[in-house]
Amino acid sequence: MKFNKRRANTKQEIPTASMPDIVFMLLLFFMVTTTLRKVDVLVNYKLPEAKAIEKIENKRLISYIWVGQSKRIQINDSIVKLDDIQKIMYAQRQALPNVIVSLRVDKGTDMGLVTDIQQELRKAYCLRINYSATIKI
Amino acid sequence: MIKKRKIAEAAIPTSSMADIAFLLLLFFLVATVIDVDTGIGLTLPEYVQDVSTVKVPKDRMAAILINENGDVLLDGKQVPLFQIKDKIKPRIISKIDLPSNKKLIVSVKTDRKTNYNTYVQALDQIKQAYFETRDEYANQNYGRPMNKLPEEEKKVVQDKIPIIISLAEPESVKK
Numbered sequence: 001m002k003f004n005k006r007r008a009n010t011k012q013e014i015p016t017a018s019m020p021d022i023v024f025m026l027l028l029f030f031m032v033t034t035t036l037r038k039v040d041v042l043v044n045y046k047l048p049e050a051k052a053i054e055k056i057e058n059k060r061l062i063s064y065i066w067v068g069q070s071k072r073i074q075i076n077d078s079i080v081k082l083d084d085i086q087k088i089m090y091a092q093r094q095a096l097p098n099v100i101v102s103l104r105v106d107k108g109t110d111m112g113l114v115t116d117i118q119q120e121l122r123k124a125y126c127l128r129i130n131y132s133a134t135i136k137i
Numbered sequence: 138m139i140k141k142r143k144i145a146e147a148a149i150p151t152s153s154m155a156d157i158a159f160l161l162l163l164f165f166l167v168a169t170v171i172d173v174d175t176g177i178g179l180t181l182p183e184y185v186q187d188v189s190t191v192k193v194p195k196d197r198m199a200a201i202l203i204n205e206n207g208d209v210l211l212d213g214k215q216v217p218l219f220q221i222k223d224k225i226k227p228r229i230i231s232k233i234d235l236p237s238n239k240k241l242i243v244s245v246k247t248d249r250k251t252n253y254n255t256y257v258q259a260l261d262q263i264k265q266a267y268f269e270t271r272d273e274y275a276n277q278n279y280g281r282p283m284n285k286l287p288e289e290e291k292k293v294v295q296d297k298i299p300i301i302i303s304l305a306e307p308e309s310v311k312k
Contacts, residue, residue: 020151023158030165048257052264056174102174105253112249114256118304122184131257132176 039077043068045106049136056100056130063092063126067105071113082116089124104132177260179302199225199243203259205250218255221262222269229270233297240298246305260302267300274298 045068056062065085066074073080075088093099101121105114121129201221202210209218216224225243232241243263247256268283275283275294283294 016155020155020158023155023162027158027162027165030162030169034165034169048254050177050257050261050264052177052261052268053175054178056176056178059174062174100178102176107252107254109253110249111247111251111253111256114253115247115249118181119184122181125183127181127183128178129181130174130176130178131260132174133257133261135175 039064041066041074042079043070043072043074043106045069045104046108047104048107048131048133050133051136053133053135056102058100061096061098061100062102062130063089063096063099064102064104065117067103067109067113067117069106069108071109073117082120085117085120086124089121089126093124093126098128099126100128100130101126102130102132177257177264179260179304181304193242197239197242199228199241201243201245201259201263203245203247203251203255205248205252207252207255209259218258219262221259222266225263225266226270229266229298230273233270233274237296237299240301242301242303244303244305263302264300267298271295271298 043066045066064075068074073082073085075085080088089101103114103117118129121127198212200210200212204210207218209216209221211221211224225241229241232239245256245259245263271294272282274297275281275286275290278294279286279290283291286294
């Protein structure tokens, strides 16, 4: 007696016709959300931690100032002197009138240096600042 | 006899499209940095040459002084850094119903040698006090926390409990 194997005669294939569409959709999402890193950070820093922190809504308005453990100040792509901050930031502000300055300052810095930078920022009329901090759990 | 020529099919081969798309996708996946910028926002005062001093009544001010060792002085009394929130919160709450020119001003003053981390912790405490008060007020009056309120109601709460933080300049800057 012959046994016939019972098998469904439906096809066993995953339809792949829509795969390119799905992939393109993902691709578009990542293309839109990507902001490519523009600068190399030349200073070594560790951000402080805080609880009551806010997100900066608009990434394109942000201009960064880094202050490292070695008390060096970096704006854009280069290490700058304290006296140059005003000039650079004023130019920055003219390009972007409502610029938000994000201060990425190392934990161990003295307040004296931070205050000096703030004074320069006030002179350059960059009044919206943000002390960059990571969330404390 | 005319031979019927077979028309060649003009199709672009699309089987490799998925591969190409995957390659691009991989590139963007790797290149994407999803680190959101978070931090404590503040607005600096405008720079003026001659500083005119305005007298503020004592009960409106909460003066916080931080010295180089990280000791905190709140209105002349020493408090631990992590109790600033608890000390300031009742004072914010007591001034909710006062007009806008009588709200609490929190003044933060540091020494030039104060550690930046300590300063951020103090600011964090102040901000937390404000945020918690706002949340409680929103919960009492509208039944939901601050970030779930519609725009107009949010505005009302912000007007009722404005965050006023004054950064005093260190002595040596004033001269």
